[in-house]
Amino acid sequence: MHYITSADVTRLELKANEIRQSIIEMLYEAKSGHTAGPLDMADIFTLLYFEVLRHDATNPNWEDRDRVILSNGHICPVLYATLAYAGYFPVEELMTLRKFGSRLQGHPHRESLPGLETTSGPLGSGLSQAVGMALAERIDNPYSTKYFYCLTGDGELNEGQIWESLMLAGKEKLNNLIMIVDRNGIQIDGDTQDVMPLEPLAEKFESFNFDVQEVDGHNIRAMNDAIGKAQAVYSQPSVIIAHTIASKGVDVFERDFRWHGNPPGKGPEDRVPRSEQEKIALQKLRTLAGTISTDDL
Amino acid sequence: MFASHLDKKAQTATPDLIPSRNGYGEGLLEAGKRDKRVVALSADLTESTRTLPFAEAFPERFVQVGIAEQNMAGVASGMATMGKIPFMASYAMFSPGRNWEQIRTTIAYNNSNVKIIGAHAGISVGPDGATHQAIEDLAIMRVIPNMVVIAPCDVHEARKAVLLAAKYDGPVYIRVGRSETPVITTPESPFAIGQAEVFYTKNPDLSQSVGIITTGVLAYNALMAAVELEKNNIGAGVLHIATIKPLDGEALGAFASNHDILITVEEHQVAGGLGSAVAEYLGEHMPKKIIRLGIHDMFGQSGEPNELLAHYGLDVSSIVAAARRALTP
Numbered sequence: 001m002h003y004i005t006s007a008d009v010t011r012l013e014l015k016a017n018e019i020r021q022s023i024i025e026m027l028y029e030a031k032s033g034h035t036a037g038p039l040d041m042a043d044i045f046t047l048l049y050f051e052v053l054r055h056d057a058t059n060p061n062w063e064d065r066d067r068v069i070l071s072n073g074h075i076c077p078v079l080y081a082t083l084a085y086a087g088y089f090p091v092e093e094l095m096t097l098r099k100f101g102s103r104l105q106g107h108p109h110r111e112s113l114p115g116l117e118t119t120s121g122p123l124g125s126g127l128s129q130a131v132g133m134a135l136a137e138r139i140d141n142p143y144s145t146k147y148f149y150c151l152t153g154d155g156e157l158n159e160g161q162i163w164e165s166l167m168l169a170g171k172e173k174l175n176n177l178i179m180i181v182d183r184n185g186i187q188i189d190g191d192t193q194d195v196m197p198l199e200p201l202a203e204k205f206e207s208f209n210f211d212v213q214e215v216d217g218h219n220i221r222a223m224n225d226a227i228g229k230a231q232a233v234y235s236q237p238s239v240i241i242a243h244t245i246a247s248k249g250v251d252v253f254e255r256d257f258r259w260h261g262n263p264p265g266k267g268p269e270d271r272v273p274r275s276e277q278e279k280i281a282l283q284k285l286r287t288l289a290g291t292i293s294t295d296d297l
Numbered sequence: 298m299f300a301s302h303l304d305k306k307a308q309t310a311t312p313d314l315i316p317s318r319n320g321y322g323e324g325l326l327e328a329g330k331r332d333k334r335v336v337a338l339s340a341d342l343t344e345s346t347r348t349l350p351f352a353e354a355f356p357e358r359f360v361q362v363g364i365a366e367q368n369m370a371g372v373a374s375g376m377a378t379m380g381k382i383p384f385m386a387s388y389a390m391f392s393p394g395r396n397w398e399q400i401r402t403t404i405a406y407n408n409s410n411v412k413i414i415g416a417h418a419g420i421s422v423g424p425d426g427a428t429h430q431a432i433e434d435l436a437i438m439r440v441i442p443n444m445v446v447i448a449p450c451d452v453h454e455a456r457k458a459v460l461l462a463a464k465y466d467g468p469v470y471i472r473v474g475r476s477e478t479p480v481i482t483t484p485e486s487p488f489a490i491g492q493a494e495v496f497y498t499k500n501p502d503l504s505q506s507v508g509i510i511t512t513g514v515l516a517y518n519a520l521m522a523a524v525e526l527e528k529n530n531i532g533a534g535v536l537h538i539a540t541i542k543p544l545d546g547e548a549l550g551a552f553a554s555n556h557d558i559l560i561t562v563e564e565h566q567v568a569g570g571l572g573s574a575v576a577e578y579l580g581e582h583m584p585k586k587i588i589r590l591g592i593h594d595m596f597g598q599s600g601e602p603n604e605l606l607a608h609y610g611l612d613v614s615s616i617v618a619a620a621r622r623a624l625t626p
Contacts, residue, residue: 069375110407111408117378118375118403120403121402122399127371128369128370128374128399129403130375131371135375136336136376136378137379139357161368164363164368165365168365168368168372
């Protein structure tokens with residue numbers, strides 16, 4: 001178990017806030033892309049790359065690194081922003097997201113950018129790849145303490161391929177596999193409970209022989225503890241169902257499925273007009289949703 | 298005239314008969330012995346795809362994924378990312394049939410070093426019927442960037458293709474068949490990825506000539522058709538294109554310029570497979586009359602392999618008849 005202090009938590013929260021601001025700017029500049037998932041996963045990505053992972057931004061292909069496999073590739077703005085802040089490439093490059101000639105493809109392409117472990121976008125494929133990586137590692141190194149963190153969406157769990165790979169992970173008792181589900185409750189067409197109900201989700205994973213934890217995905221200390229516990233599970237793969245608030249950090253976007261696939265400037269207008277969406281979002285983030293005055297910044 | 302390196306019995310009416318899938322089994326086991334990075338995946342078809350000898354020899358390098366071809370493609374890709382050389386085998390109808398998108402994005406776009414074996418391909422799978430007769434696999438694999446596509450003519454070529462694929466860095470699709478088909482080549486016959494081989498050279502004394510271009514296990518029918526045509530004073534040559542992608546344009550061009558008309562023969566839809574690949578290349582480089590024999594926009598059905606090949610116009614007499622028709626002014 002890796003312990004963190006209150007000062008660590010504050011440091012990570014501030015970093016996550018910085019990453020969220022970049023996500024808003026990148027998406028606004030790109031004029032397309034996904035907003036809700038990247039914003040709500042910023043805390044978890046920050047915790048992973050700035051606290052939990054064994055990795056080296058100056059040596060992205062370091063063999064002994066832990067692996068982060070992003071299965072729901074459409075939330076890549078948060079991965080790109082986190083990688084940039086972690087030193088994998090210049091932060092300025094973030095503004096090239098989705099543009100012609102950019103290394104920051106609309107969905108991640110492994111060979112394009114340092115730090116990417118896989119190519120993903122079509123949903124359900126990342127977990128299979130994570131299972132393959134974890135299996136390969138076990139063949140070479142049965143006592144390895146390298147971990148394979150696979151991040152998936154919750155809507156993504158509709159895909160049949162997910163359950164194929166869950167079966168295999170359970171069968172093979174892949175204790176080096178830690179799956180983290182972004183349980184934000186939304187997908188493109190609506191709330192997950194309306195489009196395709198997932199509950200009882202924890203019981204589903206348990207029945208596939210996973211160790212299951214349910215955690216507040218914005219509570220950095222709780223997430224850190226959950227990851228530590230997942231690392232300590234023997235003879236089972238682990239899943240952490242991270243309960244998150246879609247579009248977390250920008251209260252006027254939060255919990256609204258219409259922010260799944262739209263960037264600021266093109267989102268629903270009932271709470272903020274499109275012309276104001278980027279400006280308001282950045283203001284909300286910089287003032288922590290109005291709890292601090294901009295004069296203090 | 299038969300190429301000198303061909304099996305002597307393949308030049309007769311009684312060749313040895315061995316399923317080409319056996320070549321996968323032999324090649325895989327050999328590749329596994331040579332290189333411990335080689336791993337094998339199976340989707341509950343371990344014996345019939347001939348993965349079993351490897352699985353028994355190297356249980357720690359064998360992954361049984363269950364009946365889950367989409368997951369198999371992703372798992373193989375993940376293993377390749379970690380430095381393994383995965384071979385994943387199922388029936389071609391399910392892999393690449395069912396898991397095409399996973400192969401396209403997770404393996405090919407990801408440029409992952411995975412080898413995909415599509416067994417029981419073609420209508421010669423026989424009695425199982427149309428649901429199990431993959432006659433579209435070459436088309437759907439050929440259009441994927443980074444993908445090499447090989448349809449070996451017999452057990453020896455299949456073995457060599459597997460060994461070469463293990464050494465080649467990148468995704469490869471190898472199509473093999475279920476039924477017992479003629480052994481045409483020998484272990485010593487030349488074989489290289491991307492290289493077409495002339496199996497039969499026309500008699501230059503005959504005035505008219507047809508060039509028969511074939512892929513996969515129908516090469517024997519093409520050879521027997523050539524012999525039959527020459528008996529009837531029609532010159533004939535046979536070019537075997539095992540690697541449909543990348544296509545050996547040089548050999549194809551040379552062969553095409555040597556014959557009056559061309560006939561392509563394949564156990565596949567005429568759209569998208571060998572016939573299309575040949576027509577595309579020659580259309581751009583040296584337009585020529587091409588008759589494409591194969592399945593014409595329909596599904597297969599149950600029956601014995603030879604009954605089906607005759608019904609769909611892919612047996613020896615059908616190839617001969619097609620050549621005669623094409624040469625009749």
